[in-house]
Each structure stands twice: as C-alpha cells, then as structure tokens.
Amino acid sequence: MANSNTLPLYQKVAVKRRVHRALDITILSLLVLLLTYRLFFLHTHGFSWLQATAFLSESWFTFTWLLLVATRWNFFNYKTYPDRLLKRVEELPPIDIFVTTADAALEPPIITVNTVLSLLAVDYPADKLTCYVSNDGGSPVIFYALSEALNFAKIWVPFCKKNHVQVRAPFRYFYNNKDDYLVAGDSPEFRHEWTKMKDEYEKLSQRIGQAALRDLTGELPHFSNVTSNNHPPIIKVIWENKEAGIDGLPHLIYVSREKKPEHQHHYKAGAMNVLTRVSGLMTNAPYILNVDCDMFVNNPEILLHGMCLLRDAIIDKEYAFVQFPQNFYDGLKDDPYGNQFHVLMEFIMGGTNGLQGPCYMGTGCIHRRKILYGQPPDGGSNFEVELHKRFGKSEKLKISAVDALRRIAHNPSRPLLSESHSIEALKEVASCDYEYNSSWGAQVGWLYGSAAEDLLTGLRIHQKGWKSALVVPKPKAFLGCAPSGGPTSLTQQRRWVTGQLEVLFSTKSPIFALIFGNLQLRQCMFYLWLSLWGIRSVPELLYTLLPAYCLISDSRFLPNVRELAACIPLLLFVVYNVQQLLQYMETGQSFRAWWNNQKMGRVNTMCSYLFGVIGIVFKLLGLSETTFEVTKKGLSTSNDEDEVKEDLGRFTFDESPLFVPATTIMMIQLMALSIGLSRSMEARSYVITELPMGEMICSVWLVLCFWPFLKGMFAKGRFGIPWPTLCKSSAFTLLFVLFALTKNE
Numbered sequence: 014m015a016n017s018n019t020l021p022l023y024q025k026v027a028v029k030r031r032v033h034r035a036l037d038i039t040i041l042s043l044l045v046l047l048l049t050y051r052l053f054f055l056h057t058h059g060f061s062w063l064q065a066t067a068f069l070s071e072s073w074f075t076f077t078w079l080l081l082v083a084t085r086w087n088f089f090n091y092k093t094y095p096d097r098l099l100k101r102v103e104e105l106p107p108i109d110i111f112v113t114t115a116d117a118a119l120e121p122p123i124i125t126v127n128t129v130l131s132l133l134a135v136d137y138p139a140d141k142l143t144c145y146v147s148n149d150g151g152s153p154v155i156f157y158a159l160s161e162a163l164n165f166a167k168i169w170v171p172f173c174k175k176n177h178v179q180v181r182a183p184f185r186y187f188y189n190n191k192d193d194y195l196v197a198g199d200s201p202e203f204r205h206e207w208t209k210m211k212d213e214y215e216k217l218s219q220r221i222g223q224a225a226l227r228d229l230t231g232e233l234p235h236f237s238n239v240t241s242n243n244h245p246p247i248i249k250v251i252w253e254n255k256e257a258g259i260d261g262l263p264h265l266i267y268v269s270r271e272k273k274p275e276h277q278h279h280y281k282a283g284a285m286n287v288l289t290r291v292s293g294l295m296t297n298a299p300y301i302l303n304v305d306c307d308m309f310v311n312n313p314e315i316l317l318h319g320m321c322l323l324r325d326a327i328i329d330k331e332y333a334f335v336q337f338p339q340n341f342y343d344g345l346k347d348d349p350y351g352n353q354f355h356v357l358m359e360f361i362m363g364g365t366n367g368l369q370g371p372c373y374m375g376t377g378c379i380h381r382r383k384i385l386y387g388q389p390p391d392g393g394s395n396f397e398v399e400l401h402k403r404f405g406k407s408e409k410l411k412i413s414a415v416d417a418l419r420r421i422a423h424n425p426s427r428p429l430l431s432e433s434h435s436i437e438a439l440k441e442v443a444s445c446d447y448e449y450n451s452s453w454g455a456q457v458g459w460l461y462g463s464a465a466e467d468l469l470t471g472l473r474i475h476q477k478g479w480k481s482a483l484v485v486p487k488p489k490a491f492l493g494c495a496p497s498g499g500p501t502s503l504t505q506q507r508r509w510v511t512g513q514l515e516v517l518f519s520t521k522s523p524i525f526a527l528i529f530g531n532l533q534l535r536q537c538m539f540y541l542w543l544s545l546w547g548i549r550s551v552p553e554l555l556y557t558l559l560p561a562y563c564l565i566s567d568s569r570f571l572p573n574v575r576e577l578a579a580c581i582p583l584l585l586f587v588v589y590n591v592q593q594l595l596q597y598m599e600t601g602q603s604f605r606a607w608w609n610n611q612k613m614g615r616v617n618t619m620c621s622y623l624f625g626v627i628g629i630v631f632k633l634l635g636l637s638e639t640t641f642e643v644t645k646k647g648l649s650t651s652n653d654e655d656e657v658k659e660d661l662g663r664f665t666f667d668e669s670p671l672f673v674p675a676t677t678i679m680m681i682q683l684m685a686l687s688i689g690l691s692r693s694m695e696a697r698s699y700v701i702t703e704l705p706m707g708e709m710i711c712s713v714w715l716v717l718c719f720w721p722f723l724k725g726m727f728a729k730g731r732f733g734i735p736w737p738t739l740c741k742s743s744a745f746t747l748l749f750v751l752f753a754l755t756k757n758e
C-alpha cells in the first residue's frame with residue numbers, strides 16, 4: 014500500500030459534458046447562420062437601419078457566445094483529500110484570516126459575529142490561525158460584539174469540535190435545527206449541552222442587539238470622537254492564544270484603519286491592504302483567507318481543502334489562489350431575484366479550471382501572501398531591491414515582507430505585540446497617508462481603480478502567469494447573504510458591472526494583459542466575457558426595441574413565417590432555452606427557478622447594466638466618480654422583519670432611476686402589441702403568414718420577462734412603481750411611439 018504521505022492531496026478530474034458541448038456549438042452555428050441571413054438580406058434588399066441594427070446586435074450576441082463557449086469548453090473539477098493532509102498536520106502552515114465589515118447599520122454586527130465564530134471554530138490547528146476583523150465604519154458596537162463573542166467562543170468552539178458540528182455559525186445551527194433537531198439517539202449530556210449553548214447564544218445576541226441601541230463610548234473610551242469617516246487607527250488584540258496551543262482559540266484582532274474625510278480610502282480594497290500590512294507585522298502568515306462579513310464557514314474542513322492544493326509540492330510554484338464558489342444561505346424558493354448563481358458556478362466557472370483558473374471573487378479565497386506582494390512566478394530578479402519603493406516607509410514592514418517573499422514564517426509562539434511590532438508600528442501602517450509614494454494598490458496588495466477590486470486583483474495575478482483553482486467541496490464551503498427586493502439587488506449588480514467596465518476601460522484591461530503580460534488567450538476570452546456583461550445592455554436594449562418598432566411601424570425585422578429562414582431564430586430561441594433549462598435541472602433547481610433567472614437576467618441587463626454603462630461613460634468624461642455602496646444584509650433573506658411570508662420574493666421598487674428603462678420597455682411592448690393587433694384586426698388579415706408573428710412572439714416574451722413591472726404599475730407601496738418613474742417612462746414611451754409612427758409615414 015502506498016505510504017499515506019506520498020498519496021496525492023488532490024486530483025484534477027475532467028468533466029465530459031457532451032450534450033452541452035453539442036448544444037453550445039448548435040447555438041453558435043445558428044447565430045452564424047442568422048448573421049449570414051442578415052448579410053444576404055442587406056445585399057439583396059439594400060441597406061436598412063432596421064436590418065443593420067438587428068445585424069449589429071446579433072453580432073454582439075454571437076461574439077459573447079463565442080467567448081462563453083471558449084471559457085467552458087474544457088471543464089475540470091478538483092477533488093481534494095483533506096484526510097490525507099491531516100496525517101501530515103505538522104506541515105500545515107499558518108493562515109491569516111481577514112473579515113471585512115463596513116457599516117453596522119447595513120451589516121448587523123450579529124452577522125459579523127456569526128462569521129467570526131464559524132472561522133474561530135474551523136478544523137485547523139488553532140495556534141496557526143489569526144482572525145483579523147476590519148471595521149471600516151469604526152463603530153464601537155462591532156468591537157463590543159466581538160469581545161462578547163469571544164466569551165461565547167470559549168464554549169462554542171469546543172462544543173462544535175467535540176460534537177463534529179457541521180455549521181459552526183450559531184444562528185444557522187440553531188435556526189436549521191430548532192428544537193426538533195434533538196433526535197431520539199442524542200445522549201442526555203448532549204441535550205443538556207445543546208440547550209445551554211442555545212441559551213448562551215440567545216443571550217449573546219440580545220446583548221449585542223441592546224448594545225446597538227446604547228451609546229457605548231462611555232464604556233469604550235477609545236471610540237469617543239469617532240465618526241465613520243474621521244477617526245484615528247484603532248487596533249486591539251481581543252484574544253491572544255498564548256498557551257492553549259492547537260486546541261485553544263485562534264488569535265482575534267480588531268482593526269479599524271484611520272479615516273480622514275480628505276483622504277481617499279479606496280473602500281474594501283483599502284481595508285484589505287491595511288489588514289495585509291497589520292497582519293504582516295503581527296503574524297505574517299504565508300497564506301491569507303478572506304471573507305465578507307456575511308460569509309460564514311459551512312464546511313469546517315475548508316482550510317484543509319484549500320491547503321490540499323496550495324501545499325502540494327508539484328503545483329506549489331503555479332497556483333496563486335484557491336477560490337471557493339460563492340453560495341448563499343436561506344435562498345428564497347425558486348430564486349426570485351436570480352442571484353443564487355448556481356448555474357454560473359457549475360457551468361461556467363469550473364470551465365476556467367481548464368484555463369488559468371477562476372477569477373478572484375472577493376470572498377472565500379485563499380491567497381499566497383507573497384503573490385499579493387507582487388511576486389511573479391519566476392521569483393523576479395531584483396524584486397527585493399525595490400522593496401523600499403514598494404512597501405512604504407515602515408522598516409519593520411519591509412523586513413516582514415522580505416520574510417514573506419522568502420517564505421520564512423514567523424515563529425507561531427511569538428507574542429502578538431512586542432517592541433519590534435508594537436501598537437505604534439501597527440498604527441503607522443494603518444494610517445491614511447501610509448500608502449503615499451508606495452506601490453500599495455498599484456502593484457502590491459489589493460488593487461485600486463475599480464469597484465470590483467476582486468476582479469482587478471485576480472486579473473493582475475493571472476497576467477503575471479500564475480494559475481488559480483476553483484475548489485467545490487461538499488458540503489458547500491461558505492454561505493453568505495444574497496440581497497432580496499428590487500433596489501438592493503439591482504444596486505449590487507450595477508456596482509459589479511461598473512467595476513467590470515472600469516477594469517475593461519483601463520490600462521489594466523484583459524486585452525493589455527494578453528498583449529503585454531502572460532495572460533493566456535482563452536483566459537483573456539473569459540475575462541472579456543465577464544467584463545462585457547454591462548455592454549450587453551446596449552444591444553439588448555436595441556433588440557427589445559426592434560419588435561416594438563416593427564409592430565408600431567408595420568415593418569419586419571425577422572424573416573416571415575413563409576421563409577425557410579424563419580426557422581433560424583425559432584430554433585435559436587428553442588435550443589437556447591432548452592439548454593438553459595437543462596442546466597437548471599442538472600443543478601437541482603426547478604422550472605420556476607430557470608424562469609425567474611431568465612426573467613431577472615433581462616431586468617438586470619436593462620436596469621443595472623445599462624446604468625453601469627452610463628456611469629462609466631460619465632466617469633470616462635470626468636463627470637463623476639464611482640462609489641462602493643455596501644449591500645444590505647440580514648440574518649434571513651427577508652430583510653424586513655415585518656415582511657409577510659407571501660411577500661417574500663416579490664419585487665420591490667423605490668424612486669431610483671434604475672427602474673425607468675424596464676418600466677419603459679414594458680410600456681412600449683404593451684403599446685406595440687395593441688397597435689400591432691388592432692392594425693391586423695382592421696385589415697382583417699388573420700392569415701398567419703400575413704401577421705408579424707416573430708415580432709409578436711418577441712414582444713409577448715418581453716412582457717412576460719418584465720412581468721414584475723406590469724404588476725408594479727398597479728400595486729401600491731414598495732411593491733408599486735413610484736409616480737415619477739411612471740411619468741418618465743410614459744414620456745419615453747410616447748416619444749418612441751411617435752418616432753416609430755413617423756417612420757411609418
């Protein structure tokens with residue numbers, strides 16, 4: 014039998030998806046056929062704007078489809094063997110864990126506390142872990158909550174480890190299991206312990222809830238005179254694992270970086286860079302796991318899974334980071350907001366494992382510190398010489414950076430604070446002006462310049478020639494909170510698209526990375542596919558207007574049912590939707606989930622993506638800057654406590670202009686359908702071949718896609734579209750109808 018130390022820690026398994034490959038190619042061929050038809054038509058009938066617009070839009074769809082097919086053509090999964098790694102426990106390296114929270118109102122402290130508790134309880138030698146919590150709002154309640162959580166962790170972590178609890182975020186553990194969790198076989202001791210644990214957790218959450226309502230500055234003098242955008246750096250060791258060793262609790266550190274209104278703070282990327290520096294001085298672990306404050310650990314072996322890839326000697330030189338998929342808890346039935354991303358994770362992201370690897374998704378990712386410090390795969394010749402310029406003025410940080418690049422880990426038993434890495438030294442690297450004249454945010458750490466700092470940072474790593482891996486363990490790695498309601502969901506998507514476009518239209522774009530860097534062609538195609546989400550809104554918008562225009566102006570943009578060519582769009586429509594539906598079924602989702610995602614796909618494109626594009630145009634013209642609006646989070650997906658069950662998943666609106674395009678499209682389709690139908694009735698032509706069938710089908714399909722907006726026109730309160738939006742949309746609709754009618758004359 015093979016020595017357990019020589020058995021591989023992971024396997025890369027090719028996934029054969031022949032049916033999907035065939036469907037991918039069929040769709041691509043149909044798209045090309047459609048384009049050929051358009052060209053032929055333009056050639057025989059002469060130029061027309063209608064055909065040209067259709068041709069341009071369809072060319073775009075063909076191009077993005079090609080990018081997608083290239084991305085997922087070679088599909089691989091990784092199989093990891095954490096039990097084999099556990100036999101070599103002494104080899105396990107230290108890991109620094111970063112949790113970011115920014116706004117105690119939008120991100121309730123109890124959520125951060127649960128994430129931190131789940132991290133403190135992971136299956137990994139506790140003396141090799143340090144958990145750093147960044148609090149960008151500088152709010153005392155987070156500090157208070159973490160200090161209280163520590164006391165609870167002292168009983169919670171041993172409880173989880175002893176009983177092999179899977180979900181170590183107490184709110185999910187007790188929520189999932191309620192009282193009926195206790196099964197007949199459970200021993201009386203366990204029942205007793207369980208009840209005690211539940212009581213203690215309830216007390217903890219009550220204390221935290223009450224603290225949020227109280228002024229804490231009396232109890233916590235460090236936080237007096239602190240406002241969210243103006244305060245000195247506050248760094249506190251909440252817990253130091255001094256003697257308890259591998260069975261104790263990991264170190265827990267609170268970090269609130271300095272903020273001044275006149276200083277740019279670069280949102281999350283800025284916070285991550287401060288954590289990188291502070292941890293560099295304190296623990297300098299060679300690996301960094303980072304999670305958003307709502308992403309709790311759902312698989313306690315997660316760090317072991319990650320280390321299976323990162324510790325394997327053969328690939329040690331290649332892999333820069335291991336990304337786990339983004340999954341969400343308490344997903345609403347049938348995914349009404351289309352943001353659970355099961356299909357994206359299963360059918361697209363895994364494809365990148367056959368290329369250089371997945372993009373960095375901002376959370377649930379283990380990085381190598383030295384690569385974040387900018388090290389290229391070949392080690393870089395005079396890398397250390399330039400350290401001074403790169404890392405800023407702290408001599409101590411430079412020493413720790415050299416150690417990190419040379420892979421010299423700190424001695425884990427070193428105290429967290431000492432003369433060489435005193436609180437003063439830490440505060441220096443957490444100050445606002447530390448990054449001046451350094452490479453932080455440009456070549457080192459998390460990069461600045463995009464609201465999607467994750468995309469940018471990961472792209473830079475791939476550009477250098479590094480690889481990454483998407484690892485999908487069972488049970489799922491981390492679970493977070495997906496936004497619900499219309500406004501939150503759309504705002505989040507707009508930020509992503511804005512961030513993607515910021516990357517695309519900068520010198521850091523994937524195209525430059527392909528030409529001047531070591532980004533591979535198909536990896537570049539994947540990044541292009543991702544960054545072009547936003548632009549898609551323009552051809553999609555045109556494509557929604559085409560059928561309406563035709564119905565109003567009595568013209569055609571699709572082949573007539575009499576023509577054989579009519580089969581092309583029809584087949585495209587059918588095959589595409591069948592493939593989509595198959596993907597939803599194969600990931601265990603319902604028919605409705607497919608429909609909701611398909612619907613929300615259109616709504617997101619028309620609302621969020623279009624505004625993302627407008628935002629970028631404004632930014633490029635120098636008229637505005639993009640910002641990072643934090644997504645509202647809740648313990649369960651219903652963010653409002655008074656939300657009634659049947660209202661969960663219902664689309665909500667607010668006054669935001671984001672809703673104008675979709676409302677307008679809805680109104681335009683309704684107008685077009687009524688004009689088109691009444692014209693056919695007047696002409697008394699009921700022969701199918703005479704009717705604009707294709708255009709009518711498109712229009713009806715759009716009405717179905719934007720159904721929440723039709724309902725919104727007649728509903729009240731937050732379920733209704735506000736008056737100003739209705740007025741603006743009506744005006745746009747009127748203009749469009751007049752435009753189409755004049756063309757008719």
Ligand SMILES: O=c1ccn([C@@H]2O[C@H](COP(=O)(O)OP(=O)(O)O[C@H]3O[C@H](CO)[C@@H](O)[C@H](O)[C@H]3O)[C@@H](O)[C@H]2O)c(=O)[nH]1
Nearest residue numbers: 113114115149280281284305306374375376464465643644
């Ligand atoms: O000034 C800021 C703003 C945000 N955050 C934190 O950043 C994280 C992500 O913010 P969230 O509002 O949850 O954004 P999402 O859209 O849900 O996040 C996704 O998209 C972001 C990029 O747009 C990535 O940074 C995230 O990791 C990724 O999960 C949260 O922990 C925030 O507390 C900060 O620390 N400081």
Ligand SMILES: [Mn+2]
Nearest residue numbers: 305307493644
């Ligand atoms: Mn989030």
